[in-house]
Amino acid sequence: MAESGQPLVVVADVEKHYGDFHALKDVNLTVNKGEVVVVIGPSGSGKSTLCRTINRLETITSGTIAIDGEPLPAEGKALANLRAEVGMVFQSFNLFAHKTILENVTLGPIKVKKMSKADAEREAHTLLKRVGVDQQANKLPAQLSGGQQQRVAIARALAMNPKVMLFDEPTSALDPEMINEVLDVMVELAESGMTMIVVTHEMGFARKAANRVVFMADGRILEEATPEEFFTNPQTDRAKDFLSKLLTH
Ligand SMILES: Nc1ncnc2c1ncn2[C@@H]1O[C@H](COP(=O)(O)OP(=O)(O)O)[C@@H](O)[C@H]1O
Ligand SMILES: [Mg+2]
Numbered sequence: 001m002a003e004s005g006q007p008l009v010v011v012a013d014v015e016k017h018y019g020d021f022h023a024l025k026d027v028n029l030t031v032n033k034g035e036v037v038v039v040i041g042p043s044g045s046g047k048s049t050l051c052r053t054i055n056r057l058e059t060i061t062s063g064t065i066a067i068d069g070e071p072l073p074a075e076g077k078a079l080a081n082l083r084a085e086v087g088m089v090f091q092s093f094n095l096f097a098h099k100t101i102l103e104n105v106t107l108g109p110i111k112v113k114k115m116s117k118a119d120a121e122r123e124a125h126t127l128l129k130r131v132g133v134d135q136q137a138n139k140l141p142a143q144l145s146g147g148q149q150q151r152v153a154i155a156r157a158l159a160m161n162p163k164v165m166l167f168d169e170p171t172s173a174l175d176p177e178m179i180n181e182v183l184d185v186m187v188e189l190a191e192s193g194m195t196m197i198v199v200t201h202e203m204g205f206a207r208k209a210a211n212r213v214v215f216m217a218d219g220r221i222l223e224e225a226t227p228e229e230f231f232t233n234p235q236t237d238r239a240k241d242f243l244s245k246l247l248t249h
Contacts, residue, residue: 002068008033008195009054014063016049023049025219031164038206041216042242047199051168054197064160065197066222068163084112087157087165091173093149095141101128102137104158113160117171127155131185147178151185165189172243201246203231
């Protein structure tokens, strides 16, 4: 297991094609244990593709991706284990609609980690308390607000005890008044030492929690800097243009 500050996610020379479309171009990114990296960039720049390749929801055309020193497995049991090590929270909440909140959080630990129901439920309640939705444990997802559902999605991912958490625009489908309750949970998670890769345009979160900002455009990483450097002094015209549009929303 990597020590704090050592490379945990290493993306090297990655190319990804969807048929003729070149979605990731020579992507190199190292995320150290305990680090929080915010990925930012225009729509279609490859941010989701990058997350999906790290979680092995998409294959890569060439290059390597390693998590904690282990190259991503192609399939089978090793892949299932890898998925357990990489927690993912998507824009849409993706909870199982016909299962209670508690069942949503205990399902993975019981099925994949072979945890006993009692242990899984105890841990689930702890996590649900941590994200502030334990009162809702016996409800169905549709009975919760979007912000509450997204916090459950975070608890569900954490229940697998992942080494790294990926967030793909976790607040962009939320009503504005619910954005902060989700970002607050993410900031708390960052402060707890979780390694995180977060696709978001929430600059407040980036400034508060990110060690680094990565700017992508057209499938490439164009800039990598501290939030302060990136937001106050972007280097490329693409980033300047992107930030000017973001600020004038
Ligand atoms: N499954 C797919 N098949 C073909 N093209 C795709 C697929 N997924 C994404 N793309 C294309 O790849 C590019 C990058 O998409 P994506 O990673 O979703 O960008 P972002 O998350 O930055 O908006 C887009 O042009 C998109 O249309
Ligand atoms: Mg996306």
